[in-house]
Amino acid sequence: MNIVYLHGGPGRNSNAEEQLLKNKISSALNLDQSNIFFWHEPSVNRGYKHSSLSPYEAWFDSAKNSITHKNTILIAHSFAAIAALSLCQELSSSIKKLILIAPAIDIFHVDKMIFSLVANIKNSDFLKNARSDFFNLDAFLQVADYPHLERHYWANKLAMEQYWSINSSSPQWQFDVTSFIGVRQTLNVQLPSNINTPTMAIYGAHDEVVNFHHQNNLIKKIASNYKSVIFANSAHFPSLEESDHFIHTLQNFLYP
Structure with missing residues (x-):
């Protein structure tokens, strides 16, 4: 068995997740660490040279190329769920389970959630009425002007500080604005109509950017073998905010 972990984003990486989760997963599942792969998206921060592919195509192909074994457990966070569902269709013989x-998977709904969040903080009528569209750059500029947005992604502030500390250690692990803009501007989502891969989704009860009911209902229409759980003390990063609970949940899903 091999595990592949796709981080969220775009613009992010799996460095903090690898530092904080790899040993725990290896120990809990009795897996050699060489069988656990934490993917990092193409980024100029890590020497990526732009190719003839669009940024989104390069992002997707890189995620796809991370799956190299026939018995893969795929874990995908946030935005990467878009790729993960498509990969379960394209590589159905290789991906045995999906977390x-x-x-x-509806990234524009997430945009709208973020617009509303910042609108309420800044009392911005413009953001409250902004359309859910990445090309609404005026809205994104207002969001970018709010310096504390990232704090709303976390309920466990200690986990947040660990994440920030690890990823601020080197420029290669810092947020890549170029990747974020490029991938989002060339986004071409083609979700499958149905996948049979056993799938579990983990949500945080305090997530302010992903609406459980909206995203969960969409996934139920795609994944025929699906279950979901909610972590009571987490927001948008439940695998890090409640890491022991995450490992236990992973064990039970893989070895029922």
């Missing part, structure tokens, strides 16, 4: 963490 989605705070899945954001």
Whole structure:
């Protein structure tokens, strides 16, 4: 068995998740660490040179190329759920089970959630009425002007500080604005109509950017063998905010 972990984003990486989860997963599942792969998206921060592919195509192909074994357990966080569901259709013989963490398969709904969040904080009528569209750059500029947005992604502030500390250690692990803009501007989502891969989604009860009912109902229409759980003390990063609970949940899903 091999495990592949796709981080959320775009613009992020799996460095903090690898540092905080790899040993725990290895120990709990009795897996050699060489069988656990934490994917990092193409980024100029890590020397990526732009190719003839669009940023989204390069992002998707990189995620796809991370799956190299026939017995793969795929874990995908947030935005990466979009790729993960498609990969379960394309690579159905390789991906045996799928775990989605705070899945954001309707990314425009997430945009709208973020607009509303910042609108309420800034009392912005413009943001309250902004259309859910990444190309609404005026809205994104207002959101970017709010310096504390990231804090709303976490209920466990200690886990948040660990995440920030690890990823601020080197420029290669810091947020890549170029990747975020490029991938989002060239986004071409083609979700499958049905997948048979056993799938579990983990949501945080305090997630302010992913709406459980909206995203969960969409996934139920796609994944025929699906279950979901909610972590009571987490927001958008339940695998890090309640890491022991995450490992236990992972064990039970893989070895029922």
